[in-house]
Amino acid sequence: MTPYKAPLDNVQFLMNDVFAFPELYVDNGDHEADPEIVRAILEGAAKFSEQVIAPLNASGDLEGCKFDNGVVTTPKGFKESYKQFIDDGWSGLSAPLDLGGQGLPESLSLIVSEMLATANPAWTMYTGLSHGAIATLEVHGSAQQKETYLQKLVEGEWTGTMCLTEPHCGTDLGLIKSKAEPQADGSYTITGTKIFISAGEHDMSENIVHLVLARAQGAAAGTKGLSLFIVPKLLPLSDGTPGPRNAVSCSAVEKKMGIKAAATCVMHFDGAKGFLVGQESKGLNNMFTFMNTARIITAMQGLCSGERSFQAALAYAKDRLQMRALSGAQAPELPADPIIVHPDVRKMLLTIKSITEGNRALLYFSLQQLDIAKRNPEPEQRQRAEKLLSFITPICKAFMTESGFEVTNTALQVFGGHGYIQDTGVEQLVRDCRIATIYEGTTGVQALDLLGRKILADRGETLSAFAATIHAQCLALGEHPQLGKHAQQLTRLVKLWQATALEIGSKSLQDPDEIGAASVDFLMYSGYVILGHFWLKMAATAQVKLQDEQNGNANFYSAKLKTCDFYFKRVLPRTEALLLSITSGADSMMAISVEEMSL
Structure with a gap:
């Protein structure tokens, strides 16, 4: 596979020239995000993506996750690179300063995530879900919950998950059977099985914080009766350190088509201790804070697969020799011309390029609205941006993932037979990106x-x-x-x-x-x-x-x-x-x- 090169020229063209992010940051009061700091962050993220986690992409796919009696071991290099990630401070870019974050705009944090996810999509599954968990607890968590969990999640010592899907229900969450029984100490006992839980169990962080949808005792049927609970893998002690194991276990890691280095788990809650987030029967509303963030991140995955595919296909098309151009030899000193001279190959490359660069612009516009909705001092500006973001999010999620899969598949076609075999790495790109059109709400649901x-x-x-x-x-x-x-x-x-x-x-x-x-x-x-x-x-x-x-x-x-x-x-x-x-x-x-x- 062609080594990944972060597209900094394209990133900075959109940020500085097309969408004027520096002015946006000033208008939102984000004065610490000055152009020099932003440039340094982007260059640092590019280096980490290119040199640290991109080399683990193919090996992680080949090795996959190991499962042994409830214990999940991630592929070689994943745990060490994650430690470097948190030691270097990448996990809390947009989190508040008082929580151990750097207080930078969320758009900047997600643009960094774009580079990470392009370099190694499976690796970023362990970091991406924490972003949604943090956002959910910031908005809906109690003061005690924020004190207990947020700083650990922000600093990356603990990671988060989203536990919705059950064996009998996916999109139709009203069918959820997981139960929550109130206890005398104010906690709840959570019982049920959740499937397809990304990063549900792994060895990269010292604790995992599950956000679980369940139905409290006596609650209404359907989605109206669902509540949201924090269910930690290890119950925090009074000093905030991880304590005894909760009654949460992983019974299997799914054998999947792609993102094999990401642990997709079957999780059992066998009378686990959980803590209500917000009010009873408001769980779906609270979870949407998580889901909306997750949908933007999933949309990004379509862009990422397109970018990596284009880089690989372009390099191959310039190097692969086949036939002569219809207009005459373009490289007479060689036995044949590079395939990039042929119109059909040029059309495939430009289709990938035009859709991928267009998708990046769509994403950055959406990130702009996200920043305005959260940080702009004017209520009318925030409300307008929030409404526009709500409108455009399903388009981002579905269109970017569908077109991302299309252009990744097109890149494989550029490679011909060499794309179908394992050695070039393109077939992995196709397998890895296919899930993005499905999870966090299928294309049909978004439509x-x-x-x-x-x-x-x-x-x-x-x-x-x-x-x-x-x-x-x-x-x-x-x-x-x-x-x-x-x-x-x-x-x-x-x-x-x-x-x-x-x-x-x-x-x-x-x-x-x-x-x-x-x-x-x-x-x-x-x-x-x-x-x-x-x-x-x-x-x-x-x-x-x-x-x-x-x-x-x-x-x-x-x-x-x-x-x-x-x-x-x-x-x-x-x-x-x-x-x-x-x-x-x-x-x-x-x-x-x-x-x-x-x-």
Whole structure:
């Protein structure tokens, strides 16, 4: 596998030039995140990712996790690299200073996570879940719970998990059977089995803090009766140190298609001592704090697999010799030309590049809204950002993971037969990224959330506001000599975006299945349109940079303009086919009976 190289030029282009993160940090009062500190952090994260954990990616996949009578041992090098990670202070970048963190913006912490997850996605499963646990306890935990758990989680001495799924239920959490019985000392006894628990058991931290959904005694059926509990692996003593083992055990580590170095566990709570987070029967609401953070991190995984795949495919295409170019020999001194000269290979590479760089822009815009929602001093700004982030999160999660899997699979195609064998490492990338479209809510679930809850429920208000922003951009670029035709193309697609949402809503009044029938295609349509918006933004920024005669990076900015042109001509037209599918209605899939399906 080509060694991972952190894409710092692309990261800094988006942060500094396209989205103006330095100004954002000033507006939010994050004065400690000055450009020099940010640059040093990014460079340090790049070095750690490239030199420490990227070399463990292939070996971790081959070795996997070892399970022996409830004890999970991570692959060679994982425990030592995690210790270096916490010793170097990477675990608490965005956590408050009084909790042992560095108080930096969450966007910066998650951009660091992007590099880590690109270098070694399985390794980051042990650190990523703690981020959500910290966010949940910060918002919903009691003062005592914060004092007991937060600093340990922030500093990385302890790690966190999210325990939702059970053998009989995944998305439909209302079917959860895990029970919580109140005890005289204010604690609860938790009983039940949870499956697919990432980092549920491992040897990298001294304690594991499980956040568990369970139904308290006498609570209502369905999701309304669920409560959230802290269930630590080792019960903390009065001085905060880990004490006796709780009645929590791991009975198996799943044998999986990918991310084999990440321990995906079956967890049993056999009368374990748990502590209520917030109020009874408010568990799902509290857990959404965790889930929303997790969905952004999962969306990032689609970007990460695309980035690593592009680096590998580009290096291979420049080196692999096969046939001569149709236009004549491009490397006459060699027995054949590098495959990068062939149009189809060039198309595959540019598809990977344009979608991956577009996904990065979508992610960074989302991280901007996350920062504003949490840190901006103006309540109206926070509320606006929170609403926009809620709207865009299902698009991020589903579109970025679906397109990330597509382009990773495309990278394997660039390698041909060599991509299918283990030695090149590309087949591992395909296996590792496949899960991202499934966990933290499948693509279908995200699509229903977008169309049903985020668009139709507010009568298209947030969609209209976002569309207005794109319309204003297109209007400003309408006469641009290079980007004007793209702006006109995008204007048409945005109008259809809004009109189609209204059409689906109208049809659903007569047949609710119309929403489910259209939702996934509608979400993908939304993703392509939004990437078009950000490609225009990146291209316009690059054009300005090119006009600066003092600029010494002309090739970088020229490539942005040419990749934008490719996206609009070769990728964005996918929306036309999606539109036909969206508007074809539910009949073609619902008219056939269950019995007829097998005939």
